[in-house]
Amino acid sequence: MTLQITDLTVRIGGVPVVDGVDLRVGDAQRLGIIGESGSGKTLTALASVGLLPLGAQVGGSIRWNGRELAGLHDRDLARIRGRDIGVVFQEPATALDPIRTVGAQIGDSLRLHYGLGRREVRRRVLRAAEQVRLPDPERLLRRYPHELSGGQRQRVAIAQAVIARPALLIADEPTTALDVTVQAGVLDLFDDLVADTGMSLVFISHDISLVARMARDVLVMSHGRVVEAGPADRLLSAPDHPVTQGLVRAARATGWCPREEEVA
Numbered sequence: 628m629t630l631q632i633t634d635l636t637v638r639i640g641g642v643p644v645v646d647g648v649d650l651r652v653g654d655a656q657r658l659g660i661i662g663e664s665g666s667g668k669t670l671t672a673l674a675s676v677g678l679l680p681l682g683a684q685v686g687g688s689i690r691w692n693g694r695e696l697a698g699l700h701d702r703d704l705a706r707i708r709g710r711d712i713g714v715v716f717q718e719p720a721t722a723l724d725p726i727r728t729v730g731a732q733i734g735d736s737l738r739l740h741y742g743l744g745r746r747e748v749r750r751r752v753l754r755a756a757e758q759v760r761l762p763d764p765e766r767l768l769r770r771y772p773h774e775l776s777g778g779q780r781q782r783v784a785i786a787q788a789v790i791a792r793p794a795l796l797i798a799d800e801p802t803t804a805l806d807v808t809v810q811a812g813v814l815d816l817f818d819d820l821v822a823d824t825g826m827s828l829v830f831i832s833h834d835i836s837l838v839a840r841m842a843r844d845v846l847v848m849s850h851g852r853v854v855e856a857g858p859a860d861r862l863l864s865a866p867d868h869p870v871t872q873g874l875v876r877a878a879r880a881t882g883w884c885p886r887e888e889e890v891a
């Protein structure tokens with residue numbers, strides 16, 4: 628698979644909020660995107676799957692396996708979302724429908740994309756729930772989102788994103804809303820899912836330590852642009868751009884420490 632974004636621009640109310648972004652994700656690649664709040668990370672991810680807010684103007688090219696997605700009808704984009712590209716967002720509570728059981732929601736993309744029957748969907752939903760390590764899945768799948776903890780809800784959102792076995796998973800700050808101990812478990816889960824399935828991963832965070840853990844190649848964004856790109860270990864040990872240096876310093880200040888002498 629290849630996701631190739633070239634010269635992506637997004638304007639909202641005439642203001643450029645993503646400005647000339649290029650990125651490429653290939654087979655089994657793990658790409659990280661870091662940047663301060665408001666730097667355009669989320670809008671870049673949303674543009675990749677045609678989920679930009681209403682009224683946003685998009686320019687440039689977004690090619691999925693060579694097919695141009697920019698300007699594609701939403702019906703066609705919906706076929707690609709979930710089936711080819713799975714997405715997990717920061718706040719699972721808003722990603723889930725409060726009035727449907729989590730089991731029903733995990734199965735959505737199987738019904739939508741593959742038209743599988745009830746029994747087969749149930750079987751696969753249960754397997755996905757086990758795969759994302761939801762406790763007591765048989766019982767939990769009959770519950771509603773508000774009856775789950777934040778970590779459990781995020782595991783449901785992950786199961787929903789990966790159940791149709793997408794070739795690419797885009798995870799936008801997937802652990803930011805979770806407390807630290809729950810975060811660690813969810814990161815381990817991403818690691819295992821990506822390793823087991825061979826999916827490619829785009830992992831977005833404002834925390835360079837998380838991105839360095841999850842991705843090998845990293846883009847640093849600031850004010851809608853990519854200001855630095857390179858292997859995670861190089862960015863950590865020798866950050867070039869002041870924004871990258873600031874992100875490394877911020878990560879160190881929160882207790883995560885690369886070797887001090889290596890940080891500019």
Ligand SMILES: Nc1ncnc2c1ncn2[C@@H]1O[C@H](COP(=O)(O)OP(=O)(O)OP(=O)(O)O)[C@@H](O)[C@H]1O
Binds near residue numbers: 644670
């Ligand atoms: N629906 C919207 N309407 C108007 N402006 C928006 C909208 N969504 C995002 N923006 C603006 O676009 C810019 C980029 O936002 P984006 O959400 O991509 O940033 P981000 O890097 O993901 O930040 P965060 O880490 O806080 O999620 C910001 O200035 C933001 O205020």
